[in-house]
Amino acid sequence: MKFSALSVFTQGLGGNQGWPEQWRSPEPKSAYDAIIVGAGGHGLATAYYMAKEHGMRNIAVLEKGWLGGGNTGRNTTIVRSNYLWEESEGIYEHAMKLWAGLAHELNYNVMYSPRGVMMLAHNIHDVQVFKRHVHANRLAGIDNEWLTAEQAKDFCPLLNIEKNIRYPVIGASLQRRGGTARHDAVAWGYARGADRLGVDIIQNCEVTGIRRDASGAVSGVETSKGFIATRRIGVVVAGNTSVVMAMAGVRMPLESYPLQALVSEPVKPMMPCVVMSNTVHAYMSQSDKGEMVIGAGTDAYTSYSQTGGLHIATHTLDAICELFPAVRRLRMLRSWGGIVDVTPDRSPIIGTTPVPGLFVNCGWGTGGFKATPGSGHVFADLVARGEPNAIAAPFTMDRFRTGRLIDEAAAAAVAH
Ligand code: FAD
Ligand code: PYC
Numbered sequence: 082m083k084f085s086a087l088s089v090f091t092q093g094l095g096g097n098q099g100w101p102e103q104w105r106s107p108e109p110k111s112a113y114d115a116i117i118v119g120a121g122g123h124g125l126a127t128a129y130y131m132a133k134e135h136g137m138r139n140i141a142v143l144e145k146g147w148l149g150g151g152n153t154g155r156n157t158t159i160v161r162s163n164y165l166w167e168e169s170e171g172i173y174e175h176a177m178k179l180w181a182g183l184a185h186e187l188n189y190n191v192m193y194s195p196r197g198v199m200m201l202a203h204n205i206h207d208v209q210v211f212k213r214h215v216h217a218n219r220l221a222g223i224d225n226e227w228l229t230a231e232q233a234k235d236f237c238p239l240l241n242i243e244k245n246i247r248y249p250v251i252g253a254s255l256q257r258r259g260g261t262a263r264h265d266a267v268a269w270g271y272a273r274g275a276d277r278l279g280v281d282i283i284q285n286c287e288v289t290g291i292r293r294d295a296s297g298a299v300s301g302v303e304t305s306k307g308f309i310a311t312r313r314i315g316v317v318v319a320g321n322t323s324v325v326m327a328m329a330g331v332r333m334p335l336e337s338y339p340l341q342a343l344v345s346e347p348v349k350p351m352m353p354c355v356v357m358s359n360t361v362h363a364y365m366s367q368s369d370k371g372e373m374v375i376g377a378g379t380d381a382y383t384s385y386s387q388t389g390g391l392h393i394a395t396h397t398l399d400a401i402c403e404l405f406p407a408v409r410r411l412r413m414l415r416s417w418g419g420i421v422d423v424t425p426d427r428s429p430i431i432g433t434t435p436v437p438g439l440f441v442n443c444g445w446g447t448g449g450f451k452a453t454p455g456s457g458h459v460f461a462d463l464v465a466r467g468e469p470n471a472i473a474a475p476f477t478m479d480r481f482r483t484g485r486l487i488d489e490a491a492a493a494a495v496a497h
Pocket of ligand 1: 121145325419
């Protein structure tokens with residue numbers, strides 16, 4: 082094993098200094114058939130599937146920090162596929178099917194737990210939006226159902242459905258196959274799988290420039306470890322995409338925002354499922370270690386900071402205490418933020434770029450963890466073959482020119 086560890090929910094942030102020699106990254110070769118920039122779950126999954134399904138072994142994943150130290154190790158692990166439009170149902174459901182067999186595929190316990198994801202409705206608008214999602218999903222063969230407030234409480238007994246609270250619960254949608262997975266295990270599992278297939282995973286190697294030849298095509302990357310030649314580059318650097326793509330002269334339709342989360346002290350199992358409230362920007366589940374995993378909304382201002390505004394977290398905790406009064410006296414152990422990159426229609430970009438040999442996968446915003454296996458799978462196919470398959474095709478950048486947008490703002494789950 083050549084990679085370092087990051088504990089679940091960002092405990093132990095700090096890189097691979099001090100790790101035994103055999104866990105350190107290899108030195109880069111002078112040339113690779115392809116380079117993936119970013120060793121988050123998406124980048125590692127991409128490398129894994131490129132090696133496994135396309136037989137590409139002379140490839141490297143370059144990471145400026147350490148494995149999964151970006152959003153992959155910072156997210157709140159929610160997995161679901163209850164998106165509105167067919168294009169989204171295609172990619173998120175592709176991921177959902179891969180989640181079901183992922184531990185077996187990687188021989189690594191990613192702790193995928195389909196314990197149910199419930200989304201609360203607090204007003205008539207929420208009811209209309211969620212019911213629309215339920216109907217659209219069911220038409221597409223994806224499970225999703227509508228619950229009354231009483232049925233929601235049966236599913237999650239901790240939930241407060243009193244009518245006199247500030248944001249009363251008047252119903253909920255439930256995707257029973259939704260749930261959670263252990264986020265850093267996903268990065269480690271894909272990393273080990275890719276490593277065993279011969280992929281070089283190089284940490285502490287920041288890409289600082291993208292070199293292009295006289296024809297305009299990519300010819301390599303400048304890095305903190307020197308120049309590395311390649312004719313194919315896949316950029317998968319959530320939150321930092323605009324910065325890296327600018328190195329090749331490509332301007333991206335993205336904005337970057339901090340998004341934060343918190344965990345409580347561990348307690349015995351009390352929260353059986355995931356509950357999300359998009360309207361009040363709060364959601365909660367319980368990790369296998371017993372911590373309550375709580376997420377907030379994005380900050381109101383663009384930033385590359387990996388912390389978020391304290392007032393945002395405070396608002397979230399107010400809402401959590403109202404919705405789940407039983408957790409009111411829990412102490413919070415840690416809080417942190419990640420940088421998410423958001424497109425105008427809240428759907429990702431997976432595609433070729435105006436620069437030959439340069440591919441990009443980004444714009445997953447607040448919701449890309451759930452997509453990790455599917456995103457890696459289709460991006461591997463794109464980088465290997467040079468053109469998107471049917472699942473990836475709707476997500477090219479071209480949609481911002483043609484106007485064929487995939488508006489998933491309502492399904493994005495965390496209010497922007
Ligand atoms: P990352 O894991 O961020 O990987 C990108 C990597 O690129 C990083 O490791 C970074 O260090 C590296 N990098 C950047 N620049 C360079 C460079 N110049 N050179 C080399 N490497 C570079 N999604 C869900 O589906 N469910 C959730 O519950 C959920 N909750 C979230 C909660 C929070 C607080 C946050 C922040 C996000 C959440 N998300 C959630 C979103 C999800 O985490 C991301 O969409 C997803 O993890 C993106 O994965 P990635 O592999 O693309 O990015
Ligand atoms: O996409 O389900 C999601 C999500 C939950 C919290 C952040 N993103």
